[in-house]
Amino acid sequence: MSAPTLDRPAAPDEAALQAHFDATIAADKRVEPRDWMPEGYRKGLIRQIAQHAHSEIIGMQPEGDWLLAAPSLRRKAILLAKVQDEAGHGMYLYSAAETLGADRADLTDKLIEGRHKYSSIFNYPTLTYADVGVIGWLVDGAAICNQVPLCRSSYGPYARAMIRVCKEESFHQRQGYELLMTMMRGTDEQRAMVQDAVDRWWWPSLMMFGPPDDDSPNSAQSMAWGIKRHSNDELRQRYVDMSVPQAEALGVTLPDPELRLDPSTGRYRFGQIDWDEFKRVISGNGPANAERIARRRAARDDNAWVIEAATAYAEKHAS
Amino acid sequence: MAHEETVYDALDHAHGGEGQWAFGTGFDDPLAGVDTTVPEGIDPADLGVYCLMLGDDALVLCQRLTQWATNAPELEEEVALANSGLDLLGQARLLLARAGSVGVLGRSREQATDSIPDEDALAYFRDADEFRNTALVEAENGDFARTMVRLLVASAWRLALFTRLRTSRDPVLAAIAAKGVHELTYHRDHAARWLLRLGDGTTESHRRAQAGVDAVWPLTADLFTATDVERRLVEAGVAVDPAELRDEVTGVLTMVVERATLAVPAWPADAAPSGRLGRHGPELTALLADLQGLARQHPAATW
Numbered sequence: 001m002s003a004p005t006l007d008r009p010a011a012p013d014e015a016a017l018q019a020h021f022d023a024t025i026a027a028d029k030r031v032e033p034r035d036w037m038p039e040g041y042r043k044g045l046i047r048q049i050a051q052h053a054h055s056e057i058i059g060m061q062p063e064g065d066w067l068l069a070a071p072s073l074r075r076k077a078i079l080l081a082k083v084q085d086e087a088g089h090g091m092y093l094y095s096a097a098e099t100l101g102a103d104r105a106d107l108t109d110k111l112i113e114g115r116h117k118y119s120s121i122f123n124y125p126t127l128t129y130a131d132v133g134v135i136g137w138l139v140d141g142a143a144i145c146n147q148v149p150l151c152r153s154s155y156g157p158y159a160r161a162m163i164r165v166c167k168e169e170s171f172h173q174r175q176g177y178e179l180l181m182t183m184m185r186g187t188d189e190q191r192a193m194v195q196d197a198v199d200r201w202w203w204p205s206l207m208m209f210g211p212p213d214d215d216s217p218n219s220a221q222s223m224a225w226g227i228k229r230h231s232n233d234e235l236r237q238r239y240v241d242m243s244v245p246q247a248e249a250l251g252v253t254l255p256d257p258e259l260r261l262d263p264s265t266g267r268y269r270f271g272q273i274d275w276d277e278f279k280r281v282i283s284g285n286g287p288a289n290a291e292r293i294a295r296r297r298a299a300r301d302d303n304a305w306v307i308e309a310a311t312a313y314a315e316k317h318a319s
Numbered sequence: 320m321a322h323e324e325t326v327y328d329a330l331d332h333a334h335g336g337e338g339q340w341a342f343g344t345g346f347d348d349p350l351a352g353v354d355t356t357v358p359e360g361i362d363p364a365d366l367g368v369y370c371l372m373l374g375d376d377a378l379v380l381c382q383r384l385t386q387w388a389t390n391a392p393e394l395e396e397e398v399a400l401a402n403s404g405l406d407l408l409g410q411a412r413l414l415l416a417r418a419g420s421v422g423v424l425g426r427s428r429e430q431a432t433d434s435i436p437d438e439d440a441l442a443y444f445r446d447a448d449e450f451r452n453t454a455l456v457e458a459e460n461g462d463f464a465r466t467m468v469r470l471l472v473a474s475a476w477r478l479a480l481f482t483r484l485r486t487s488r489d490p491v492l493a494a495i496a497a498k499g500v501h502e503l504t505y506h507r508d509h510a511a512r513w514l515l516r517l518g519d520g521t522t523e524s525h526r527r528a529q530a531g532v533d534a535v536w537p538l539t540a541d542l543f544t545a546t547d548v549e550r551r552l553v554e555a556g557v558a559v560d561p562a563e564l565r566d567e568v569t570g571v572l573t574m575v576v577e578r579a580t581l582a583v584p585a586w587p588a589d590a591a592p593s594g595r596l597g598r599h600g601p602e603l604t605a606l607l608a609d610l611q612g613l614a615r616q617h618p619a620a621t622w
Contacts, residue, residue: 064388064389068386068609069612072443073439081405091395183622185621298390299390305527310516311520313515
């Protein structure tokens with residue numbers, strides 16, 4: 001997307017624009033695409049929204065791997081609809097990034113070239129069908145905790161996209177939890193599958209909230225600008241507090257011997273997160289990073305001729 | 320905390336008896352509440368087999384479209400292909416459930432436990448020789464052009480059929496067809512628009528689109544030949560003779576292919592039914608291995 005070329009009246013001075021922007025943020029009002037905004041705000045938002053969009057699109061893969069094998073037609077319908085929703089989320093989010101001057105194809109290239117990150121959780125493989133349920137419950141659950149506050153993000157298009165995204169995520173989470181409830185009522189083998197999936201996904205789901213507050217370089221500025229609303233550690237704690245009773249209701253054990261209720265605060269204390277693993281996975285060395293990106297690259301490259309054809313056709317038939 | 324922020328919190332007390340609390344998870348029986356009585360003069364065994372033919376076409380094509388998930392050329396196309404797949408899956412569930420409701424379950428119940436609903440017994444516990452889909456839907460996807468040509472042919476044929484089945488003497492089949500007509504109209508349109516873009520796009524896309532047409536055309540050989548089951552059901556006012564669809568289907572396809580600046584190949588000579596009688600190639604065996612593997616590994620499980 002190129003910068004508008006229309007003639008504009010002489011720009012008001014930068015200090016006045018900055019003051020107007022600051023007042024908008026202070027009053028908890030929305031910044032809209034045509035409003036002046038500091039360059040850092042624009043760049044920070046593009047980075048965050050693109051990272052979120054990439055996560056939706058890469059996130060289609062781990063569950064998508066079970067689409068062909070879903071063990072009942074009802075589960076196949078639920079999963080196919082969910083994977084479809086994720087493609088839709090990616091579309092809204094790339095569109096929100098485009099209102100800031102970014103371009104979807106360029107953002108996709110940056111993802112494929114490894115210049116953009118996405119949520120590290122999607123670099124873990126889905127080993128059994130219970131993983132589909134646990135991704136719904138824990139991964140979508142953690143995403144909801146992260147994302148619901150973004151419905152009040154200071155940037156209007158992002159906030160509005162997040163309202164719809166969150167409604168659908170909450171749907172997915174319930175569907176995932178319901179799958180697990182059903183499996184827990186099934187055979188011993190199914191119960192073991194659920195526990196095994198919880199064992200594998202619990203810690204990575206805690207990492208979804210990002211590095212601890214004292215090691216999160218972009219957080220302070222994002223909070224000041226109203227792009228983020230709560231700190232990583234605060235959201236992580238909220239997620240743990242909500243998940244423990246749900247695990248109990250389900251009848252699974254969370255794989256953390258140090259997890260216990262602190263009676264003085266009413267909140268759960270939990271063990272040390274393996275941040276070395278987090279850094280390893282986020283920097284491209286998780287179990288499935290290469291596979292995830294390779295598939296995205298193949299979808300782009302193998303079908304480039306389709307996009308070229310559609311473009312050529314549109315040009316021929318433009319009137 | 321804002322209202323939306325309590326969504327997750329409510330999860331562990333949201334379940335219970337109410338089947339609808341997570342949308343889509345409560346619909347165990349696709350035909351719940353429907354009167355499944357077979358009208359007089361219709362042989363339930365024939366009706367069930369006919370439903371399997373049409374249900375298997377939908378299920379197998381859904382599986383083929385789903386193979387594109389995460390591999391499509393654009394995000395818009397991810398959404399569109401998944402959507403068409405979901406429509407076909409919905410049709411398959413209704414048709415297989417209808418077959419089950421008239422007692423046509425083949426050998427599926429030899430392996431499927433009682434807790435498995437009819438639609439799943441039929442989808443997951445029949446072998447390839449009991450599947451009654453045509454060769455058209457079981458063929459590999461090939462590239463995007465061939466996938467779109469196949470979708471165009473399959474939806475043009477199915478739309479012509481479903482339009483006529485809306486007046487079937489079996490009210491369940493008629494209702495399934497009436498619902499399907501809207502869906503298939505969209506699928507046919509979507510595929511046709513792509514064929515226009517590909518045929519009249521670049522030299523490369525034209526070449527691939529023509530190759531797709533040339534590869535798919537021979538698969539139409541048995542689409543217009545009735546089986547004995549269909550012949551008897553035509554007499555009973557339940558089914559449509561596929562020969563009756565020929566003019567509409569070949570007319571639509573010729574028009575789209577010509578407008579896409581492609582050459583229309585000669586139509587193949589009519590062939591005797593094959594897939595409809597359970598005769599299939601290795602493509603179907605491979606497709607069923609993916610579809611059925613997990614369910615068969617845990618025949619006593621509930622999902």
